[in-house]
Amino acid sequence: MIHLTNRLSAAASLVRGGGSIADVGTDHAYLPVYLCQTGKIKRAVASDIGEGPLENAARTVERWGLSDQIELRLSDGLDAFTPGEVGEILICGMGGELIAGILRAAPWICRPGMHLVLQPMSHGVDVRRFLCENGFQIENELCVSEGRRVYLCFSANWTGQDERQPEAYYYFGELPAADANARMLQKRVYAHLCTRADALREAGRLAEEEAALRTVIETYERMCQDDGQRDL
Numbered sequence: 001m002i003h004l005t006n007r008l009s010a011a012a013s014l015v016r017g018g019g020s021i022a023d024v025g026t027d028h029a030y031l032p033v034y035l036c037q038t039g040k041i042k043r044a045v046a047s048d049i050g051e052g053p054l055e056n057a058a059r060t061v062e063r064w065g066l067s068d069q070i071e072l073r074l075s076d077g078l079d080a081f082t083p084g085e086v087g088e089i090l091i092c093g094m095g096g097e098l099i100a101g102i103l104r105a106a107p108w109i110c111r112p113g114m115h116l117v118l119q120p121m122s123h124g125v126d127v128r129r130f131l132c133e134n135g136f137q138i139e140n141e142l143c144v145s146e147g148r149r150v151y152l153c154f155s156a157n158w159t160g161q162d163e164r165q166p167e168a169y170y171y172f173g174e175l176p177a178a179d180a181n182a183r184m185l186q187k188r189v190y191a192h193l194c195t196r197a198d199a200l201r202e203a204g205r206l207a208e209e210e211a212a213l214r215t216v217i218e219t220y221e222r223m224c225q226d227d228g229q230r231d232l
């Protein structure tokens, strides 16, 4: 069986399974191969924007004898997919802004039964915001480490309800205070927000943006005081 790193294992653990999935930006197709081998999914479309990554994917799929279950497809985001073709979409290993952009360009994903597994390498804020502003409920949020790096991983269901959350949630999520990886990630987000707010103040512009950031910063500081487990 193919071996997955902690980051991709976390994504695999959040897959609902049972049907067909799309793995967008698949590169070596490790994730769909693993999911087929474990029997969690029956069929996958492994897509990528690049010919080179798709050649990597083809090698992995052939090596493990899964060509009848995994289709390879050249596609910019979800452009080469038809609505309803897959009920579950995985996008891992890209920046949060790019992931949100890919999802935004495919409004057909907002439909009952749609399940997403997203693993941003940065800008988790953009992923949370996109999900909540587009009727997705975040059902799980994991934080895993590989060496010194810490990664976020989300799963979400489309409910079509108003899932919007307070601004601080988009930055910090609902990661448990007892999780050391989560605390480390939140501290980094907090430090980044403080630096950005200070820079805006020094530049003497975008007062509204600075005020909004200060509100988020203060909310997090209160959270830290209240639960006693987080330090700044």
Ligand SMILES: C[S@@+](CC[C@H](N)C(=O)[O-])C[C@H]1O[C@@H](n2cnc3c(N)ncnc32)[C@H](O)[C@@H]1O
Residues within 6 Å of the ligand: 008, 024, 025, 026, 027, 028, 047, 048, 049, 050, 053, 075, 076, 077, 078, 091, 092, 093, 094, 098, 102
């Ligand atoms: C760092 S790799 C991640 C591979 C794998 N998903 C993982 O998490 O290990 C990012 C992949 O996304 C692909 N990619 C970037 N932009 C894309 C887009 N707009 N549509 C589809 N694939 C894209 C790249 O070609 C690359 O193969």
